[in-house]
Amino acid sequence: MRARNLKYGFICLxxxxxxxSTVGNAEEYIYRDVMGNTLPPQxxxxxxxxxxxxxxxxxxxxxxKIFCETQGYGWHVAEEKGGGKLVCDECNGDxxxxxxxxxxxxxxxxxxxxxxxxxxxxxxxx
Numbered sequence: 001m002r003a004r005n006l007k008y009g010f011i012c013l014x015x016x017x018x019x020x021s022t023v024g025n026a027e028e029y030i031y032r033d034v035m036g037n038t039l040p041p042q043x044x045x046x047x048x049x050x051x052x053x054x055x056x057x058x059x060x061x062x063x064x065k066i067f068c069e070t071q072g073y074g075w076h077v078a079e080e081k082g083g084g085k086l087v088c089d090e091c092n093g094d095x096x097x098x099x100x101x102x103x104x105x106x107x108x109x110x111x112x113x114x115x116x117x118x119x120x121x122x123x124x125x126x
Contacts, residue, residue, distance in 0.1 A: 028114070037084075040102060040103040046098065051088065067111070082107065
C-alpha cells in the first residue's frame with residue numbers, strides 16, 4: 001500500500017513538473033549606452049561630507065536608474081560601464097566659506113528594454 005502511494009505521488013510530481021516547466025522565451029533586448037551627471041545638493045557642506053554625499057552608492061544608483069527611465073517606457077539599467085568622476089565647486093557667500101557642493105559627472109550606464117514583438121504579443125512568434 002505504501003509503495004503504491006509513493007508511486008502515485010511520484011507520478012503526480014512528474015506530471016506537475018512537466019505541465020509547469022516551459023522552455024524560456026527567446027527574449028530579445030535593445031541596448032543603449034547613456035551618459036549623465038548627478039545633481040549637486042542644494043546645501044553646501046564641508047569638503048569631506050560633500051565628497052561622501054555625492055559618491056554615496058544610494059545616490060549614484062538612484063541617478064543611474066533615472067538615466068535609463070528618461071529614455072522611455074520599459075528602459076532599465078543593464079550594467080554600469082563607467083563610474084564617473086567627482087567634481088566639487090566651492091560655494092559663494094559669507095557663511096559658506098570653505099564649503100562645497102559636489103556631484104559625479106560622466107556616469108556611463110547601459111540601458112536595456114525588450115524589443116517590441118519579441119515576447120508573446122504576436123501569435124506564432126516568440
